[in-house]
Amino acid sequence: MSRRFSIGLTGGIGSGKTTIANMFAGYGAAIVDTDLIAHELTCPQGLAMPAILSRFGAQFINPDGAMNRQRMREHVFSNPDARHQLEQILHPLIRQQTEQAAQTTPGLYLIFVVPLLTESGNWRQRVDRILVIDCDEQTQIQRVIQRNHLSQQQVIAIMHAQATRQQRAEVADDIIFNDGDLHLIRQHVFELHRKYLQLAGIPPDQN
Template sequence: MGLKIGLTGGIGSGKSTVAARLVARGAVLVDTDAISRALTAVGGAALPALAAAFGAAAIGADGALDRDHMRQLVFADPAARHRLEGILHPMIGAETLRQAAAAGEHTVVFDVPLLAESGHWRGRVDKVLVVDCSEATQLARVMRRSGWARDTVERVIAQQATRAARRAIADAVLHNEGLTLEQLDTQVHRLWHCWHADPVKQ
């Protein structure tokens, strides 16, 4: 396997946009959120265990996990969050390893929203890239794109690592505040070439 980059950032930081720019430069993306969504989509491998743990109400009318229902449940009940994570995290981990192994010698970008909260990810990657912006910008972006109420977004932000905690584990921070897409792409381009010029020493 080539260079392993852990990519993280708070909700609304622009992490997915940065991931897309890294892929455009030849990286293979392993997206843990996408893996989670696949596991909980219609026919997903995690659905039987989730239904057994949380009851029929956890499954929506379309046959997929009712994400709004589960979001409210885990906000209100930390024990429910732990049960949910206990089911999903091992399955996400196994699929993450499978996709990374399939990447061969390509650079692999692991898109992990909760990388700072996890105790093991820092040791699994060569570099950690944090996409950062102000909480006000996070709120505005998420409310605009998702239609969530402000208090819902605030609760999500409050349950994630602080900006300082993410920056503390970073090898590089991209400040995605007030940038055009072209300016952000320029920053990604520079970082890509820096890390690939001599990824051990940089």
């Protein structure tokens, strides 16, 4: 089987990755979302749970066997060593599951949604193109406060564990500035979709 044309989609917390990936899915792209995979790995009986229990202890596990996300978030974003340990458990499993999902998810071309694409070395070699979702940091902060009910300080601590806007811009082939009217953003997404079809060698009337 020949390898499908693939795009790595990234952006900072709250930039709009999921919103925009959903728009591409509406045009027929296959979406493999590494955040969703990370959630599956840490749900009750998730593949990562035995290692998380043994490394972090029972206080990080909910009664149903899932990871206690709030407690873990508070722990790892104030403690870089703990964050690296959690990543060492999760990232190899995320990679494995991502590769499997890439084989089995149907769609015209593949979009990998990867929050830490800029930070984690070898994605450049794994995809044909990188799409960055960008927006003002103040907008990111406001969105995450509103959506997750975190404090401004907590959101800033997460942003400090991520690449800067400048670092992401440096790896981008395409950028969507997602800080305005979603109708205009949808138009931009459609233009990029047509460009990706062309780069993938798929006639536009097949979608």
